[in-house]
Amino acid sequence: MSNGVLSARDPDRPESIDVDAVVVGLGAGGSMVLRELARAGLDVLGLEMGSWYRPEEASPNEAEMLPRLFQESGARATEDFSVSILQGKGVGGSTLHNTNLCKRLPNAVLDHWADRFGLDWATGESLQRDFETVEDLLNVHRVPDHRVNRNNSIIESGLDELGWDGGRLKHNRHPEACKQSGFCELGCPNDGKQNAAKVLIPQALEAGATIWTEARADQITTRDGRATGVCGTSVDPIDGSPGSKDRDFTIRADVVCAAASATGSAALIRRSDVPDPHRLAGTNLHMHPGATVVGLYDRDVESWSGNPQSVECTEFLDHSDPTSGGVWLVAGAAHPAGASTFLPGFGRSHGRMMQSYPKIASIIAMLHDQSAGRVHPADDGGLHIDYSLHEPDYRELARGLRGAGRILFAGGAREVIVPTTPALRASSPGDLDGIDASDLAPLSPALAAVHPMSTLWMGSDPEESVVDPRGQHHQVDGLWVADGSLFPTSFGGPPQIPIYTMGLRVGRAILQEYSSTMSANR
Amino acid sequence: MATPFDKWIRIARSGADAMAQKAQSVGLATAGSMARRLLGQPRPDSGWADWEHGVTHRLLEVLCDYDDALPDPEAVHAVEATRNFVDTLPPRRRSQLHDLLAVIEAGPLVLAPDGQRLAFTSLPDSAAHTYIRGWSESSIPQRRAVFHALKSVCMMGYWSQEQTWSPIGFDPGDHHLDDPRNIGDDDE
Numbered sequence A: 001m002s003n004g005v006l007s008a009r010d011p012d013r014p015e016s017i018d019v020d021a022v023v024v025g026l027g028a029g030g031s032m033v034l035r036e037l038a039r040a041g042l043d044v045l046g047l048e049m050g051s052w053y054r055p056e057e058a059s060p061n062e063a064e065m066l067p068r069l070f071q072e073s074g075a076r077a078t079e080d081f082s083v084s085i086l087q088g089k090g091v092g093g094s095t096l097h098n099t100n101l102c103k104r105l106p107n108a109v110l111d112h113w114a115d116r117f118g119l120d121w122a123t124g125e126s127l128q129r130d131f132e133t134v135e136d137l138l139n140v141h142r143v144p145d146h147r148v149n150r151n152n153s154i155i156e157s158g159l160d161e162l163g164w165d166g167g168r169l170k171h172n173r174h175p176e177a178c179k180q181s182g183f184c185e186l187g188c189p190n191d192g193k194q195n196a197a198k199v200l201i202p203q204a205l206e207a208g209a210t211i212w213t214e215a216r217a218d219q220i221t222t223r224d225g226r227a228t229g230v231c232g233t234s235v236d237p238i239d240g241s242p243g244s245k246d247r248d249f250t251i252r253a254d255v256v257c258a259a260a261s262a263t264g265s266a267a268l269i270r271r272s273d274v275p276d277p278h279r280l281a282g283t284n285l286h287m288h289p290g291a292t293v294v295g296l297y298d299r300d301v302e303s304w305s306g307n308p309q310s311v312e313c314t315e316f317l318d319h320s321d322p323t324s325g326g327v328w329l330v331a332g333a334a335h336p337a338g339a340s341t342f343l344p345g346f347g348r349s350h351g352r353m354m355q356s357y358p359k360i361a362s363i364i365a366m367l368h369d370q371s372a373g374r375v376h377p378a379d380d381g382g383l384h385i386d387y388s389l390h391e392p393d394y395r396e397l398a399r400g401l402r403g404a405g406r407i408l409f410a411g412g413a414r415e416v417i418v419p420t421t422p423a424l425r426a427s428s429p430g431d432l433d434g435i436d437a438s439d440l441a442p443l444s445p446a447l448a449a450v451h452p453m454s455t456l457w458m459g460s461d462p463e464e465s466v467v468d469p470r471g472q473h474h475q476v477d478g479l480w481v482a483d484g485s486l487f488p489t490s491f492g493g494p495p496q497i498p499i500y501t502m503g504l505r506v507g508r509a510i511l512q513e514y515s516s517t518m519s520a521n522r
Numbered sequence B: 001m002a003t004p005f006d007k008w009i010r011i012a013r014s015g016a017d018a019m020a021q022k023a024q025s026v027g028l029a030t031a032g033s034m035a036r037r038l039l040g041q042p043r044p045d046s047g048w049a050d051w052e053h054g055v056t057h058r059l060l061e062v063l064c065d066y067d068d069a070l071p072d073p074e075a076v077h078a079v080e081a082t083r084n085f086v087d088t089l090p091p092r093r094r095s096q097l098h099d100l101l102a103v104i105e106a107g108p109l110v111l112a113p114d115g116q117r118l119a120f121t122s123l124p125d126s127a128a129h130t131y132i133r134g135w136s137e138s139s140i141p142q143r144r145a146v147f148h149a150l151k152s153v154c155m156m157g158y159w160s161q162e163q164t165w166s167p168i169g170f171d172p173g174d175h176h177l178d179d180p181r182n183i184g185d186d187d188e
Helices: A028-039 A062-069 A107-117 A125-137 A150-162 A196-206 A261-271 A336-342 A347-355 A391-410 A496-521 B004-012 B018-025 B028-039 B050-063 B078-086 B091-111 B125-136 B141-159
Strands: A005-007 A016-024 A044-047 A083-085 A166-168 A210-213 A215-223 A226-234 A248-258 A290-296 A311-313 A327-331 A360-367 A374-377 A383-386 A415-418 A424-426 A447-449 A479-481
Touching (some): A016 A028, A016 A226, A016 A261, A028 A044, A028 A196, A028 A496, A044 A248, A062 A336, A062 B078, A062 B141, A150 A327, A215 A248, A290 A336, A290 A391, A327 A391, A336 A347, A360 A391, A391 A415, A479 A496, B028 B091, B050 B091, B050 B125, B078 B141, B091 B125, B091 B141
Parallel strands (some): A016 A248, A044 A210, A248 A479
Antiparallel strands (some): A166 A311, A215 A226, A290 A415, A327 A360, A374 A383
């Protein structure tokens, strides 16, 4: 492994160590904090449940890659199985498998956060400057014409035809290293992503950070209202099973930063002896759940080839009313096993759809959800997720499914399949008009979510939020959060740039607080 | 004279789709346990029991009952691939999958698809299809959830096999660094 990276399963790994700071989880937020603290000269340790992934280890086989790059092999789901939750693991977290979409937080959402949650910085120029810093660091740029694949071209032409809002997205791929393999969600085989693992982690290691992989934090330790470290254990990087008791570890640290995602961080904090007088931690879970609508074409689309997502439709997103929600539409390509899951039914009819695989284009209707769920720690060190959609979100989802179908027809589809129960096979746009919230229910359609957020949200009022506007826990000094948990609401877009940016800001706030605490102690 | 089997039938029939509803109301583990008792099969200490292997095999036969242009699940070792994938899941999730296999195997003893009160693996093809369709199109979300979870892992087992790719026209190319499909850089 690289210098500074050690598996927690390594027999030479110490049982306990003292560091200035420990960062739990090395996705977009945690990697950024690790980099900031290391570059400032702190002795900082990053803990990551998964392994150190290398592009040359990539395989085009989903059954091989999902167990390595996704929590619970991609089979994580809500307790009622109605929403699959795809979350990353490994050094780099979900940035290893995401499709590199880059958007800033919408201004209307930031205005709402400032008004409702007291996040004064949300409307200031400093946030926009930080977005710019992150975008420069990760080489964010508009997807050029020659990198728009046929699935996305269909969406683009459909939007033109309908006159709907939307357009080209930005991404953080390396212009030369990205070979357009289309395997983004299985880990780039060509190191073409300018992600946390490629950009931030090497800089953190260069600056002296240490990383333990295959390490699960089980508890945050505290004393007298102050974080004192983390206890954990080594785990199997595939199924997450803990090692033997003698592989447990204790990290003593002045600063603990939870960056293990809106599910992982919430479960960790709830499992720990962290005061929660208003019972907020783990609640308020949003996750942009979505369903995939499929169009069948007479020509080859080969949606698996090239950049999977480069065009968005924002026609059904209205951020002006913070309680109205909406739905965001974006391409929904998948490799064969993934596609076979979202294509409805089984047997002969399913086989015929799979035989049309090269002629399929798809769109995910992803909710800017107002519904809220809850994360609970499980006895085995894992977690449970409760979440169900309420009626207004079902109405928005129905609107999104109709809209996705119309775009696919406008892009030339001869048939559109909506995965309700039973599936709707529409042969003209008019057939979509009947899709109504009353047709929708858990598992009709099956939903998938890739953006869990909001479980440890920021706010100025300790009775109505879990962490303060800088990201420090309201009840425990020295305990910080730096992942999607921080967002007070959902926002209907890709969260990676906002999470990286929160990591940058939280890292900076930790340094400020740390230096003043250390000065006072001296 | 009533047998223990009749007793469990009575319990299971106490409400329509009892086991599926139990899966959520009192926990999947309870439903799985109930199904295993109905089947007279203990939970294996570890790994897979032969009967669970048989249920997976039959499920793949039904779910992937495609036409001749697509390979048979047996030919691509889809059962083994499904088992291998399930074995990568965390222990709790893995245990749930085993519970679902028990529920799906015991279900026909209660639901009697096409009037046949047999374990799923003993149902003739037509009844097996009717039975699985009943889960996939049920008006009860818990039953659709059982179908969805089992379909997901079985499809992973089948469609992750490379032999299934070319019959549907999927070509992953040589996706590593020497991939010839470099179609230009981003400078515009």
